[in-house]
Amino acid sequence: MNRFLMLSALLAAATAADAQPTAGEPGRGFEVERYAVALRPDLATTAVSGVETIVVRGTSDAVTRLAFSPNALHISEATVDGAPVASQSGDDAIVFVLPHVLRKGDEAELRFRFAGTPARGVTAVANGIYSSYFACDWMVCLQDSPGDKADLTLDLFLPAGVESVAVGRAGPKVALPGDLVRHRWRSRQPYSPYLYAFAAGPFARRSVESVAGELVYLDGTGTGADLTALFAQAPAIAGFLADKAGMPFPDRRYAQLLVPGSEAQEAASFSLIGNTELDAERDDPSSAWIVAHEMAHQWWGNLVTCATWRDFWLNEGMATFMVAAWEEHGSGEAAYRQELDIARRKVARARELGYDKPLAWAGKYPSLGVRRAIQYSKGALFLADLRQSLGDAAFWNGVRTYTRRHAGETVTSKDFQNAMEEASGRDLSLMFAEWVYGAPVASDE
Incomplete structure (x- = not known):
């Protein structure tokens, strides 16, 4: 990811993500089933406008409003199930007041217009634009709720001759009056909103099969x-x-x-x-x-996603380890060892600062570098240690089991532990306690 942008956001929200929700906290009392956005991005200014529909499902019996992550967009003409509703935008949330109480298990459809220039996350480039990480600045969504995966349909209304890329697969382009073309992108499985993105411009394009x-x-x-x-x-x-x-x-x-x-x-x-x-x-x-x-x-991160930021090592530690494994495959064991040595040096620097924390630690870090040292580098070192302990056959079978079993889902460290124990036929509680949890974990957790 764009490490500094993303991790600064995570650092600010690290503890809150795992705390009990407070009144007005984005995502409280509901989960999102799907987003549909009809977006008109201005390629010259990065301003956006459009219409968004969000289908939510209640997770408690007393939901009276829907709160989403704050952004700089102006919201207007909001309705819930066709009835007009009030909206409020503040520093902590965008809030829509429901016309009726949403009960647990019930669905509601929120629809509204939006317009404005995103405060972050949209960048101009070579007569085009791209978005990065902060999806909830150019649309309304839940930025810090990785466990709330949802389907996305994104319609981009763009000038003729422009290429686009976004989430999922593209449908046929539709020519419209005014020299516009609609590009429809639709996810094939639910994704966490922090992974929503798009780009548009006169991009040169190549494709190959793999x-x-x-x-x-x-x-x-x-x-x-x-x-x-x-x-x-x-x-x-x-x-x-x-x-x-x-x-x-x-x-x-x-x-x-x-x-x-x-x-x-x-x-x-x-x-x-x-x-x-x-x-x-x-x-x-x-x-x-x-x-x-x-x-x-x-x-590892998109298809199988950490349920909360405390298990972010499942995303980043796995990706970092996979780089080392690829280098071993392509260049030999020395390249693998070199990559792990780099990780060890980063963890050693964090240890000198007193922050050799368990991988699933939910506390605050003193810097982005220290956080990366634990969740990226120490995560990779744990996977390498696990591989050495279990042997290649059991280790890679466990990775495949974990990935296929939880495809399209969100996971915790325990889900990964279960897959590795199943593949190896071993009780890995002590190893996971040492590296991941920092304390013994009961077998029924």
């Missing part, structure tokens, strides 16, 4: 980049990761959008790859660190 599905390369730099050369290792990486996951790309298609700068972030169905990140790897072309890491998230 054993995991179609690979699409897009150039958002406007420099005429040699996409085939830059992403030369992508088909082999895709095959390796699909084998370890035990399944192809979640959408049988995966796009990589080359953009200026140091962007490195996964979204559902595609990733943003900064050209300076690729430039940094030219001295060691065998690594393809960014390509492998972001691609790994299509399975």
Whole structure:
């Protein structure tokens, strides 16, 4: 992901994400079934406007309002099940007052118009734009609720001649009056809203087939980049990761959008790859660190997602470990060991600061670097230790079991432990207590 943007948001919300909800907390009392957004982005200014529909289901018996993550958009003409409702936007939430109490298990349809310039998360590039991580700044959703996966339909209304990429698969384009074209994207399984993203512009495009599905390369730099050369290792990486996951790309298609700068972030169905990140790897072309890491998230992080941020290591530790495993596969054991040594040095620096925390620790970190050292680097080291302890056959069978069993779902560390114990036939409580929980965990948890 775009590490600094994303982790700064997580750092601010780390403890709150696992606390008991308070009145007005986004997501309190309901879960989202699906989002549908008809979006008109301005490619010159990054302003957006549109209409959004959200179908929610009550999770308690006394829901009187729906609260979503705050943003800078202006909301108007809001209705719930066709009845006009009031909305309020504040620093903590966007709130819609329900015309009736929503009971547990009941559905309601919220619909409204929105317009404005997102405060973050939308970037202009080469006569186009792309969004990154902060989906709930250009639409209304639940930014810090990774456990609330929902379906998404996104209609992008764009000038003729513009390419687009977004969540899921694209339907046929529809030409409209005024030299506009509707691009419809629809998810094939539910995703967490922080993974919603889109990009649009006059992007050069290449595509190749891999054993995991179609690979699409897009150039958002406007420099005429040699996409085939830059992403030369992508088909082999895709095959390796699909084998370890035990399944192809979640959408049988995966796009990589080359953009200026140091962007490195996964979204559902595609990733943003900064050209300076690729430039940094030219001295060691065998690594393809960014390509492998972001691609790994299509399975571990996107398809199988941590239920809360406290188990974020299941996303990032797995992706970091998969880079090391890929380097071992492509370049030998020395490359694997080198990657793990880098991780050890990062954890050692965190330890010097007194923050060698368990992977599932929910407390606050003193810096983004320390948080990354634990959830990324220590997570990767734990997986390497687990692999060595169980042996390759049991370890990789456990990873495949975990991935296939929880495809499209959200998970906790215990779900991963259960899969690894099943694959190995061993009680791993002590090992998980040492690395993940920080204390013995009862077997029935």
